[in-house]
Amino acid sequence: MSHLMEVRNIETYYGPTMAIRGVSFDVSQGQIVTILGANGAGKTTILKTISGIMDPQKGSVSFEGRDIQRMDPDRVVRLGISLVPEGRELFPFLSVRENLQLGAYTRHDHKAVASDLERVFEYFPSLKMRASGPAGMLSGGEQQMVAIGRALMARPKVILLDEPSLGLSPKLVKEIFEIIVRINRDSGTTIVLVEQNANVALQVAHFGYILEMGRIVMADTGPALLEKDDVREFYLGIKDKGVRGVRRWKKRKTWR
């Protein structure tokens, strides 16, 4: 087994509520892997469990052959896993540049950090003009750019992206996803992408998992998932007409 990251049977609770019920999946080096699911499916919880913000009751997360479940988040970052949290979570009163520099907090190679900062500004040119303004004053799209740039500054092996399309216009979503693909292609950074927007996510993903009620119900390559009837109907909203030309209303998902 040579997967970069292997998640095995993790179960995570919010108090008495079980948010993920035994989830397993693999992430291969250099790929974009997406996890799709509706509200409350447990997507964010999976990323929080991997990054150490939440501890699983059962199961294991191994990264480069080493168990990282229940590690403190600051140690997980040092291993090369950076989380771009849901809702950006910037430092609102610090400048954009300071936000980005804090992304490189674990690094001590100042020259390389400076050149990485330039690279982030090259990915997101609109940030350069606002570099000395407070991050809290940026628009939602720009904040998402700072959040992604901040994660890049750590030079991670894996970036965990939690709903980067949340609250953004379709045009911005397209821009952000183009950058995600570029990051993956330029530096071979592995990306785990959690999304509700199945269409954009599957367009870019090499592999995808579908999560419902805390369980993984389907796994396949990105293009194959795009073709599946259930995915098309329930996640992409494409309704095929039946033979009689009328849609059957009581259609069920095949995995139920």
Next chain:
Amino acid sequence: MHGGRSMAEFLQLLVNGLAVGCIYGLVALGFVLIYKAGEVVNFAQGEMMMLGAFVAFTFIVQFGLNYWIGLALAVVVMAAFGGLLDIVVVRRIIGQPQFSTVMLTIGLGVMMRSGASMVWGPETRGLPSPFDKTVLQIDGVVLSAVYLAILVTTALLCVFLLGFFRFTRVGLAMQAASQNQLAAYCMGIPVKRVLSSVWALSAGVATIAGVMLAPISLIDPNTGAIGLKAFAAAVIGGFGSIPGAVVGGILIGLIELFSGVYLPEGFKDTAAYIVLLAVLVVRPQGLFGAVGRKKV
């Protein structure tokens, strides 16, 4: 009735009020630092100042060390004490309701007060400073160097802290941890250690305040009661704003001294709280209230 008061007396009061206010401001600064970083209101801040002054007293008077060396040692010892207090005690109640942190820090304050009277005795002590004997006379205004030293030290300390927060890695990490703890964790910042260093920092600042206060009002185990006035100062400044804390402190110091002289008997001790109430009514977010709401 007070028509005969001279300009000289006014200036003298101004300098003294500023100096006392600086002390309040520094203690208030400690409140704000800890509150911003960890959402804990440390009601033992005044006691930390008292303890700092006593530790300095031990080094300077009892051990007979040089004033500056004694002061530096006291700051180091108290910073270690503040950091340990967080690691051993305060860290364990993070996540509990606010009320329990309030009770805990009040309890810690009581323990420090009685601990101090056990170690150093209940009597008041003086702490000589190198500025004691110097008196400056400018245009008939008699100014004691002790008060001027307080002003200068506070200004230097503020500049130092500003630089520390803006330009150092640890300072930036402290700001990050106070603005968004979750994100700070995600950046690989060891948030727990950073919080402990904030406690250390504010204990160090409190020690300097205590040592500066000693020559003008002597120290005893109840000196920590100043914490209450400093708390008012922090609230006036808009709890959570560092410049606000210092300005609030100075405001309270000035009001206190001026009302002691120009207003009828009894106003000296209540004027500060009257102003506090007025500020809360007119401007509940404080004079320097944060513009944006902080996400927790």
